[in-house]
Amino acid sequence: MTIHGLIFWCFEGFLIFTYGAERWRAIMREVDTEHDSFEPLFRYEVSLANAIIAEAARQLNKPPDTFLEDFGTFLVTDQRVERVRRLLRFGGVDYPDFLHSLEDLRGRAQLAVPDLDLPVIELDEFSTEEFLVTCRDVAPGVGFILLGILRALADDYGALAYLEHLGREGTTEKISVRLLKMRHGVGRTFHLAAPGVT
Structure with missing residues (x-):
């Protein structure tokens, strides 16, 4: 299953605007992906989204569910x-x-x-x-x-x-x-x- 890049792009913006660009880079380093940013017109695997969410929740010390709800509010x-x-x-x-x-x-x-x-x-x-x-x-x-x-x-x-x-x-x-x-x-x-x- 894949997810539209526009959603990844919005999620990237949420992390950067809320927690800073350095935090975003730290999350992406730990996820160990070739991406450091996302293209709104591409598609990406759900597994990548899950990895980013899990790592962001770990670094920010927030339950993933609360973290995702914050994204919806954003x-x-x-x-x-x-x-x-x-x-x-x-x-x-x-x-x-x-x-x-x-x-x-x-x-x-x-x-x-x-x-x-x-x-x-x-x-x-x-x-x-x-x-x-x-x-x-x-x-x-x-x-x-x-x-x-x-x-x-x-x-x-x-x-x-x-x-x-x-x-x-x-x-x-x-x-x-x-x-x-x-x-x-x-x-x-x-x-x-x-x-x-x-």
């Missing part, structure tokens, strides 16, 4: 990857709308990057407050990246939500979402057009 909150937030926020005017749009996320992403194979995501709605997000056919840990994204987007919309990773079964990971308050705080400003576009 994808929403850091202005240097604002396009990711825009892709996600395009899905709805409030947090429940956004959750319902997750099933279309793969298709929306492929309009921009045709060979970007994001996970298949399914949403079950048990009530207006309780949801189950299912990621199918994913590498281990992808659910924790999505967990970080979902937490950060709840804050982005100004909603109060309790989220929990429910574990892995085969190649499937599930996340429960309980919406505690639709309007808990002031969400971040969002405009449909990118800055400078008229």
